[in-house]
Amino acid sequence: MGRAPxxxxxxxxxxxxxxxxxxxxxxxxQAHGEGHWKSMPKRAGLLRxxxxxxxxxxxxxxxxxxxxxxxxxxDDLIVRLHALLGNRWSLIAGRxxxxxxxxxxxxxxxxxxxxxxxxxxxxxSNNRGIKGPKKRKIVTAKVRxxxxxxxxxxxxxxxxxxxxxxxxxxxxxxxxxxxxxNNSCNSLLRGSCVNNSKNNILEEGETAPSELLPQQLPPxxxxxxxxxxxxKFYCYDHxxxxxxxxxxxxxxxxxxxSMLQEMFEEYQELLKAxxxxxxxxxxxxxxx
DNA sequence: AACCGTGGCAACCGCCTCGTT
DNA sequence: TAACGAGGCGGTTGCCACGGT
Numbered sequence: 001m002g003r004a005p006x007x008x009x010x011x012x013x014x015x016x017x018x019x020x021x022x023x024x025x026x027x028x029x030q031a032h033g034e035g036h037w038k039s040m041p042k043r044a045g046l047l048r049x050x051x052x053x054x055x056x057x058x059x060x061x062x063x064x065x066x067x068x069x070x071x072x073x074x075d076d077l078i079v080r081l082h083a084l085l086g087n088r089w090s091l092i093a094g095r096x097x098x099x100x101x102x103x104x105x106x107x108x109x110x111x112x113x114x115x116x117x118x119x120x121x122x123x124x125s126n127n128r129g130i131k132g133p134k135k136r137k138i139v140t141a142k143v144r145x146x147x148x149x150x151x152x153x154x155x156x157x158x159x160x161x162x163x164x165x166x167x168x169x170x171x172x173x174x175x176x177x178x179x180x181x182n183n184s185c186n187s188l189l190r191g192s193c194v195n196n197s198k199n200n201i202l203e204e205g206e207t208a209p210s211e212l213l214p215q216q217l218p219p220x221x222x223x224x225x226x227x228x229x230x231x232k233f234y235c236y237d238h239x240x241x242x243x244x245x246x247x248x249x250x251x252x253x254x255x256x257x258s259m260l261q262e263m264f265e266e267y268q269e270l271l272k273a274x275x276x277x278x279x280x281x282x283x284x285x286x287x288x
Numbered sequence: 289a290a291c292c293g294t295g296g297c298a299a300c301c302g303c304c305t306c307g308t309t
Numbered sequence: 310t311a312a313c314g315a316g317g318c319g320g321t322t323g324c325c326a327c328g329g330t
Contacts, residue, residue, distance in 0.1 A: 016298070016324085038315060054316075055299065090318060105319070106297050 013047045017056055021046055025053055026061055059102045066098030070107055078104060079112055 013021070028044035034057065037050035046053060059065075070078075074096055081092045089101035089108075096104065 014300075036315085050315085051301090051317095052299075058317095059298075087319065101318075102298075109320095110296050 012049050021048065022061060025057060029057060059100045064098055065100060074099070078108060082108060
């Protein structure tokens with residue numbers, strides 16, 4: 001199966017997009033719509049590969065994109081969704097209107113991962129009666145991030161800061177199966193759903209105790225359609241009432257959506273109540 | 289003023305899935 | 310059923326701006 005040659009191999013432009021290129025891409029998509037990325041650059045008069053065009057459009061030029069100023073609510077939501085979904089950025093982005101997977105990924109990597117790590121570290125340290133890490137560096141980084149964003153927005157000519165309360169949306173149609181590609185699903189399983197302690201691995205034929213199942217799912221609703229991603233686990237076979245060997249437990253799409261829906265309903269309630277203390281408890285409950 | 293280290297983020301890369309033939 | 314191509318995803322890279330010294 002051949003992969004499309006990357007830009008460098010066919011002498012196309014790479015690196016930052018110029019204003020002219022942006023204009024060409026926008027004009028083309030406004031006239032002809034999205035899709036057919038492979039042939040688009042040529043027809044739009046761009047010396048870029050299709051992937052590059054798609055990325056530029058999806059992450060930067062799309063008119064419905066909300067850039068910068070991640071609100072505290074969005075921030076909380078990202079943390080919670082990450083605790084639930086792991087590094088499934090597109091799924092997380094699907095719940096945050098106007099945010100792209102790339103932006104959320106970057107935001108997580110540069111802001112939240114450190115905070116969550118520190119939070120976790122702090123909690124561990126507190127448990128042991130040891131002082132937690134200094135926070136100074138993070139505060140500095142956040143301040144810098146804010147000023148840089150402000151500057152960029154000033155340069156864009158908007159200069160206004162919008163603090164809009166986010167709405168909870170159904171996810172965009174997304175390929176859930178992407179989870180099976182790498183270890184990113186581990187955080188989903190280990191972080192919030194499944195106790196992966198070795199003692200809880202079942203022997204083949206053994207009945208699955210309810211505490212082994214994903215916590216937010218009713219017990220014994222697991223079907224046989226789990227995804228194999230190369231890590232030993234066992235599934236409960238609903239019909240034969242036995243466990244059978246499979247590689248890992250992944251909620252089905254319906255289960256996943258149902259979990260998310262429940263979570264968002266709870267979240268919306270807290271948003272309505274505007275109870276920051278409860279909200280914090282709610283968010284903290286998801287920090288690993 | 290110059291240099292260096294760090295952080296943010298746009299863009300790229302490589303792999304995967306899905307639809308089509 | 311296999312091969313192929315397009316689109317999508319997450320991980321990673323590299324540039325640039327900023328702050329500290």
